[in-house]
Amino acid sequence: MPGDTLKQDLAEVLDEALKLIQGISNLSDLEKARIHFLGKKSMLIGLMRSLSDLNGEEKASAGKNLNSVKQQINQLLSEKKISLSKSSLNPKDAFDLSMPGKASSIGSIHPITKTMNNAIEIFESLKFECVEGPEIEDEFHNFTALNIPESHPARAMHDTFYLENNFLLRTHTSSVQVRAMSEQNPPIRIIAPGKVYRKDSDITHTPMFHQIEGLYVDKNVSFSNLKSVINIFLKNFFEEDDLRIRFRPSYFPFTEPSAEVDIEYLDSKGNKNWLEILGCGMVHPNVLEMANIDSKIYSGYAFGLGVERLAMLKLGITDLRLFYENDLRFLKQFQRI
């Protein structure tokens, strides 16, 4: 094969490659072009194979030309590949920092649960131990043992749901007090969180709600200690050291002296108001005696917190019923750990 013919052929191949590769718009066509120009059956490779027929000098010169063309085509192919790749990238490789991620794996924990856990944590740090009691109670534990005899007008204060066979849905977690005192000897230092039920349903009442009962029975427990525990709890719960708290006399059959505790808050107009937040008092001696605890030796305090009310205040929820609608637009507002 004369060198000139080869040169001419190579120039034609290169020219063809230039034109063809330029017009290619996708990677698969580019691959076809690669096979056409540089594949096993391509003219260029055929020519390379036939080099062995040539003598030394011719062989060297032709080889040089062939290699140069091959390199140029390779160059064209890889340049085209890069330019094509840029336009057909996997979208995930074209990373956009501002894009939304994939489906979130964060759910939500009910605000009642969060509030309850928050309160429990504070009381546990104050060395109260958690206990639980049954939601279906008898009259003895819910009323009688708490110094609320059948004829007592205070029974009317608790609108009770009754079940068959004289059972009832507990109207307060105070019933757990009674159980704890009959099972443990003083010192007793417990909290009892849980669901309670009252026959009441309007904007400010739901027939089921949550309470946390606290009880401390020991020697020399004073009202002044009760004030201290409640102060510590409320300031920690609301994360406000300057929170203003007041105790005012009230009446519960199972405590004496009894108190209601108010906290000061700013209403939507910026006015200072007192808001009732919990009830408490010194355990009534009749309650201690009924639990076989000598009220001459031991005294104690008890308190009951409404979890919904705490949650509403802390989270700025204005309608109690939202807690039990379980609307995702409500639940998903409380995603923080």
Add this chain to the structure above:
Amino acid sequence: MKVTRSWLENYIEITNTTDELCHDLTMAGLEVDDFSKIEDDYLIDIDLTPNRSDCLSAIGISRELNSINSQYKYKSTIESNKHNPTCENTDLKFNIVENKVCPRYGYMYLENVPSSCNTPEYINKRLRDIGITLIHPVVDILNYIMIDIGQPMHAYDADKINGEITVRQAKDKEIMSALDGNTYKLNSENIVVSDSTQIMSLAGIIGAEEISVSKNTKNILVESAFFTPNAMANKARILKLQTESSHRFERGVDYNLPQEALIKLSQIIGENKICKFSNINFIDHENFLPNSKEVKIDHDNIRKSIGIDISDNEITDILLSAGCKFDKKSNTVKNPSYRYDLSIHSDYVEEVARLYGYDNIPVTAEKINIEPSKKYIPFEVVNKIRQYFYNNSYSECINYSFVNNDVLEDLDWKNEEFKNHNKITNYMSLEQNKIRSNLVSSLIKNIEYNNNMNSENSYRFFEISTVFSNKDEQVLSCVVNGDKHEEQWSSKSPKFDKYDMTTIVEDISKLFGLNKSDLTYVIKDVKSNGKKYIYMTLSVSDLIRKITENLQEQYVNYSKLPYIRRDLSFIIDESIEYKNILKIIEETNVHSLKKTLLFDLYIGKNIPDKKKSLGIGFIFQDEEKTLTHEEADNFIEKILSHLKNHFKIELRQ
């Protein structure tokens, strides 16, 4: 209890603002709900606790203000002119059968009440101010006296009384048409005032319509009695009734008041020349009147249980200011007849604390042992489960424990039929008439509710609560519907299936170092209103029991030598449970088998009916030596032949 500032000023001097006055009342336990300006006066609404019946009157509240702060000075009372009776008393006969219930029965006869007479203007105004409707001049005066000093009275049309007046138990099924327009069916639980032909009133609660005072009434019998609080308790409530009168009697009215009230009545009638009135008569059974109780005061106990530094004398002063009598020699205190709430020592502790001022009691921290707090395991467990669900995009719900009569409610938490629910005998609505035995139906309702309100493609809810079937059980349920993931750009989400629930059970068992087989759970699906829900319920009570049995985590040594994997694909009866296949593999006892993993399950095209194709990978590894391929082949051969011995299986290539 509603009262006006000016009414109180009748008895005490008030120099501070109404705001301050209300604050003082509230801080002494007489919580002022609200106060509002009316003309040149203030209406004060006090929410009284049931123990303070002594404050159900203007005098009572004034007295209380004076004990709170002596700056609320008593005004010197203007002696009213004595008015002598102007007519004879009635010759009616009285028989107080229930003398324990009614140990004091007083009465007065009013003669020739003119039909044209008017309620005195000041009484009229005061009643109007506190929202009491005017009825009849005499009745208005009785109402006025009740609010003023606290004694409920009743007026009967004397001309309609036949024969002897008796205070007795009602007869069974006796009927009374009351002033409130209702008819009450009575029984021996009820105490009535009656004459020989009719019931005149439910004692201390409400009068009978027939014998009540009207515009045309000429002669009136006024009853001013004392009914014992214990006997009155519940009497009105069992009839679903509450009146100003029953409210006071069941909480306790001072037994000295019936007399004072009638004297006051004669004064008002005399002063205003309303009609003729008789002298006052009483039928007393003194033995049954309440006694003041003597209580020995333990000053140290008072100081210690309140936590205040206060002298013996200061304690005495406080008790005296509350109207108690104190005997220094015996150190005993006696309650005033209007304070039914002072009867045992702790009542006096409270009284001292109250009048000392709760705000003045110091805050004294308790001494606490420096020991780590004890965590309550059941709550820790439940919170870990919550955290797991939180991390897997589930939302926690809390639902009412009450449910309606839907079919879905007739399942217990194990998904078995259950119809023996705890029923609420006094439910508010049928929607909430029994206690739920499963959580799933509530969660399905939550999804349905959200589906109407929101546009989600995927719902993932869970709840942890006690359910009530044959016994109480704390359970966890999660219910899902729709796509596994929220809609997003990256890829199309698969639909939920039951194996997603299996994963949850396996994960929860891992959280507590248990195996899936240790847990009690069900995984099901259900169609409700055309939508498919997949759910899982697990017994948390049972899980907690298992955890407490469980030991600490322990390290187990593992091999550092290369592993060899061999896969088997075979066709087997669809009905054979995977756990049985695993059991057979385990029984082969190949020590080097470190892990068995199911990588493929296929049912359908190219697989015979009622058969399934499984692909299982086996990882072999030895602690001592590097395994050879021949050894691995021998192991897999052993496993395969063991499987073939137990099941009809067909290898796939």
